[in-house]
Amino acid sequence: MERNQTVKSPSDGLELDILEVLPDHGTVVGIVQIAHGMQEHKERYRDFMNYLASKGYAVVCADHRGHGKSIQCPEDLGYFYDESGDAIVEDLNAVQENLRQEYPGVPVFLIAHSMGTLVARKYIQSYDDRISALVLSGAVYKNPAAKPGKMLVNVIRAFKGDRYISKFVANLVEGSFDKGIAGEQKNRWLSYNEDNVDRFNADPICGKPFTLNGYANLLQLVIDCYRKKGWALKNPQLPIFFVAGAEDPVIGNAQQFMKMQQFLKDRGYQNVAGKLYEKMRHEILNETDGQLVYEDIYTFLETQRKEATLK
DSSP: OEEEEEEEOTTTOOEEEEEEEOOSSSOOOEEEEEEOOTTOOGGGGHHHHHHHHHTTEEEEEEOOTTSTTOSSSGGGTTOOSOSSSOHHHHHHHHHHHHHHHHSTTSOEEEEEETHHHHHHHHHHHHHGGGOSEEEEESOOOOOTTHHHHHHHHHHHHHHHOTTOOOHHHHHHHHTTTTTTSOSSOTTGGGOSOHHHHHHHHHOTTSSOOOOHHHHHHHHHHHHHHTOSSOOOOSOTTOEEEEEEETTOGGGOSHHHHHHHHHHHHHTTOSEEEEEEETTOOSOGGGSTTHHHHHHHHHHHHHHHHHHHHHO
16 A cells, blocks of 8 residues: 655754555554665555565655655756755655654664665664664775765855756766667666666656756765764664675675765664675666565664564
């Protein structure tokens, strides 16, 4: 069963558009929140949400601010209504609250993809005790260009304004992803599955470059999620599972993938693991063999749910 609703952001009252998919029958065994990636929207996760709902989970995904329908007007796609990168993080609590009240006492899990992994990793700096496990798909690696990139964006903002869309900045941030991948299809870095890439390219609210404000927020999230101090570490036993395509440019490479896991271990998290999928790129859920990823994530959730229930 699907439900659509909105909730006001605690940061500024922005209306966040939410999709919930609930089991058609039986007991709800847990809540899963999905944090989607940049320049996409919640409906792209409907198949995965239906899969989890068929297993007894109540699943919620909201359009991030500046994405999908979480905007004040169509021209605001890619505009975050924030300067700090904090509001998109605080939004997560508001999005999950309805299901928490409707299904009290069940464990809550967070699954994040791409830019969503930046939001999720900043989220657990303060709220790791609100979730029972975290899945990070296609996680963004630690890019040393984030700080100088943010400075450059701010300089251009001073002249062009927050809502200006700079092809130059867009190319700096994501323009290199297709390089080194054979073929002519735009955004082929997303997946081997050409049908998936075609659907993304044909979607009018996917792939649109951020405003300068959006890129400033994005780069701030990269900076913040890799800061070494400021982690409350209320739940050092939090299970964290990194998953990614072995040919995903967003993770950097296999070495960077391991470094991301080690970074969280160094912050004090004691239950961090990862898995790379051969012959897959960035959107592993949408690859031809994406069902393998569905099943691995479900197995992980079930293991953590059963352990959380015993506590």
